[in-house]
Amino acid sequence: MATKAVTDASFATDVLGSDKPVLVDFWADWCGPCKMIAPALEEISEELADKVTIAKVDIMENTDVSAQFGVQSIPLMLLFKNGEVVAKKLGAAPKGALKAWLESEL
Secondary structure, three states: OOOEEOOOOOHHHHHHOOOOOEEEEEEOOOOHHHHHHHHHHHHHHHHOOOOOEEEEEEOOOOHHHHHHOOOOOOOEEEEEEOOEEEEEEEOOOOHHHHHHHHHHHO
16 A cells, blocks of 8 residues: 555544554655655555555645644654554654664554
8 A cells, every 4th residue: 555645634534543553754845855765655655554554744735734743844754553643753764764663663
Protein backbone atom coordinates (compact mmCIF):
# COMPACT_ATOMS: atom_id res chain seq x y z
CA MET A 1 0.00 0.00 0.00
CA ALA A 2 1.39 3.39 -0.96
CA THR A 3 1.46 6.37 1.35
CA LYS A 4 -1.91 7.99 1.97
CA ALA A 5 -2.62 11.70 1.52
CA VAL A 6 -4.43 13.04 4.57
CA THR A 7 -6.16 16.41 4.87
CA ASP A 8 -7.51 18.57 7.68
CA ALA A 9 -10.94 17.12 6.89
CA SER A 10 -9.85 13.45 6.90
CA PHE A 11 -7.27 13.52 9.71
CA ALA A 12 -9.60 12.50 12.53
CA THR A 13 -10.87 9.48 10.60
CA ASP A 14 -7.67 8.47 8.79
CA VAL A 15 -5.22 8.95 11.66
CA LEU A 16 -6.90 9.36 15.04
CA GLY A 17 -9.55 6.74 14.30
CA SER A 18 -7.24 4.17 12.70
CA ASP A 19 -7.16 0.69 14.19
CA LYS A 20 -3.46 0.31 13.39
CA PRO A 21 -0.52 2.67 13.97
CA VAL A 22 -0.17 5.60 11.57
CA LEU A 23 3.07 7.40 10.77
CA VAL A 24 2.23 10.94 9.63
CA ASP A 25 4.82 12.74 7.51
CA PHE A 26 4.31 16.51 7.66
CA TRP A 27 5.87 17.92 4.49
CA ALA A 28 5.73 20.69 1.87
CA ASP A 29 6.44 20.80 -1.85
CA TRP A 30 9.24 23.37 -1.40
CA CYS A 31 11.08 21.24 1.21
CA GLY A 32 14.17 19.53 -0.23
CA PRO A 33 14.67 17.05 2.64
CA CYS A 34 10.95 16.14 2.42
CA LYS A 35 11.42 15.24 -1.24
CA MET A 36 14.54 13.23 -0.36
CA ILE A 37 12.72 10.93 2.09
CA ALA A 38 9.50 10.57 0.06
CA PRO A 39 10.70 7.55 -2.00
CA ALA A 40 11.97 5.83 1.16
CA LEU A 41 8.61 6.34 2.87
CA GLU A 42 6.83 4.89 -0.17
CA GLU A 43 9.03 1.77 0.02
CA ILE A 44 8.62 1.45 3.78
CA SER A 45 4.84 1.78 3.39
CA GLU A 46 4.91 -1.27 1.09
CA GLU A 47 7.29 -3.26 3.30
CA LEU A 48 5.41 -2.61 6.55
CA ALA A 49 1.87 -2.40 5.13
CA ASP A 50 0.55 -5.01 7.56
CA LYS A 51 1.94 -3.15 10.61
CA VAL A 52 1.55 0.58 9.92
CA THR A 53 -0.12 3.10 7.62
CA ILE A 54 2.11 5.89 6.35
CA ALA A 55 0.23 9.12 5.76
CA LYS A 56 1.37 12.45 4.37
CA VAL A 57 0.07 15.87 5.37
CA ASP A 58 0.98 18.84 3.16
CA ILE A 59 1.44 21.62 5.71
CA MET A 60 0.73 24.36 3.18
CA GLU A 61 -2.70 22.95 2.31
CA ASN A 62 -3.62 21.61 5.75
CA THR A 63 -2.83 24.34 8.24
CA ASP A 64 -5.31 23.25 10.93
CA VAL A 65 -3.69 19.86 11.61
CA SER A 66 -0.21 21.36 11.28
CA ALA A 67 -1.05 24.01 13.88
CA GLN A 68 -2.77 21.46 16.15
CA PHE A 69 0.47 19.48 16.44
CA GLY A 70 2.78 22.52 16.54
CA VAL A 71 4.62 21.74 13.33
CA GLN A 72 7.41 24.31 12.98
CA SER A 73 10.10 22.36 11.14
CA ILE A 74 9.78 19.74 8.42
CA PRO A 75 10.04 16.95 7.59
CA LEU A 76 8.41 15.95 10.85
CA MET A 77 7.13 12.42 11.37
CA LEU A 78 4.70 11.65 14.18
CA LEU A 79 3.71 8.09 15.02
CA PHE A 80 0.16 7.70 16.28
CA LYS A 81 -1.19 4.68 18.16
CA ASN A 82 -4.80 4.68 19.31
CA GLY A 83 -5.11 8.36 18.41
CA GLU A 84 -2.12 9.44 20.51
CA VAL A 85 1.36 10.60 19.47
CA VAL A 86 3.80 7.97 20.76
CA ALA A 87 6.98 8.93 18.90
CA LYS A 88 8.38 11.67 16.69
CA LYS A 89 11.29 12.14 14.33
CA LEU A 90 12.41 15.48 12.95
CA GLY A 91 14.49 15.77 9.79
CA ALA A 92 15.53 13.54 6.93
CA ALA A 93 17.40 10.27 7.33
CA PRO A 94 18.40 7.39 5.04
CA LYS A 95 15.75 4.73 4.43
CA GLY A 96 17.47 2.17 6.66
CA ALA A 97 17.54 4.59 9.59
CA LEU A 98 13.89 5.62 9.08
CA LYS A 99 12.74 2.02 8.88
CA ALA A 100 14.78 0.95 11.92
CA TRP A 101 13.39 3.86 13.96
CA LEU A 102 9.84 3.10 12.91
CA GLU A 103 10.14 -0.64 13.62
CA SER A 104 11.61 0.07 17.06
CA GLU A 105 8.56 2.22 17.89
CA LEU A 106 5.86 -0.15 16.60
